[in-house]
Amino acid sequence: METTAHYLGVDGGGSKTAFALVDSHGVVSARVTAASSYYFNSSPDAMERVLGEGVSQVCAAAGITTEQIGAAFFGLPGYGEASADVAELDAMPARILGHDRYRCDNDMVCGWAGSLVCEDGINVISGTGSMTYGERLGVGHRVGGWGELFGDEGSAYWIATRGLNSFSRMSDGRIPRGPLHGLLGERLKISSDLDVVGLIIGTWGGDRSRIAALATTVCEAARVGDSEALRVVSDAVRELATLIETTRSLLGFGDDDVVPVSYSGGMFTDDGYLASFRAALAELPAEYDLRVPLLDPALGAAVYAAKNARTPFSTAALQRLRGTHTPTNEVEINE
16 A cells, blocks of 8 residues: 655744645645744744644644654745854754654745745745745755845835835925825824834834834835835835846846746735736846746745655646645644
8 A cells, every 4th residue: 555655844934934744645734833933033942942843733733743754844034044053953853853854944945945836936035024046957046035134125124114214204394295104104003203213113122023014004005106105115026126137147047038936925915016026027138937826835845845855746746735725724833
């Protein structure tokens, strides 16, 4: 009788960590959502606790043990961004799984693996942060992803902070007030414009995720024609296009090649933002084939795990997996 293998995908992030177990037939056995695994904001020990609890929960939900996981891929936020930590991050899953059938890398790989199902091409991320990752002929390149202090151009945080800058200039009269001013005031529930300082710096403590969430209000203002918001959105999608064009060059795609491109991250759930991005991509000199993401990053990580184990999913299994939209066996771990 044929043995069914199980592949574990782990998509770490600054706000949550997603776990997915997929069997070799392309059936999702279980999914789990846990807390953030971004160890720069906590510690490697905290990351290991989140990963350990997530793996335990997803295996329990699927009714298997960690020994029955044929291969795993852990996409870890911050991986590779502090060379001294890489060895420790690489060793961490062995203590959780009890075996060495896994690989670690940055969580950016999960977005590419899911959106393009591990095919050659480029994935652009525009969530709290931004970056691109692409592969061609087995070679990968990353562009961007330097964090909010260095850039993260085109990300939700980048858009939100520029929206807040426009709000402040509208407030004190340096530029005319547009819809953005009122919409942000309503969103923040402030009675005085200067209260925004105390709220975001004091009450929120400059929390990156809470600030990034304000990008939706900037996009709302752009939809109603606010000139400042429209400028911010236009600048953001052009920045993403620059990331893509740079990645294309680094990967060695020729000027005559049609380059597959897909996307992941919360900014692309805004239809107006996605339409602006599509227009910015069309203005580039190279030819890009913009594709709707085929799988979410956690499922992409599971596909990548199978590929790394040299037991890639069959065409039929991938088609079955692509038909998976709402998992039937999902658990959320409370913090």
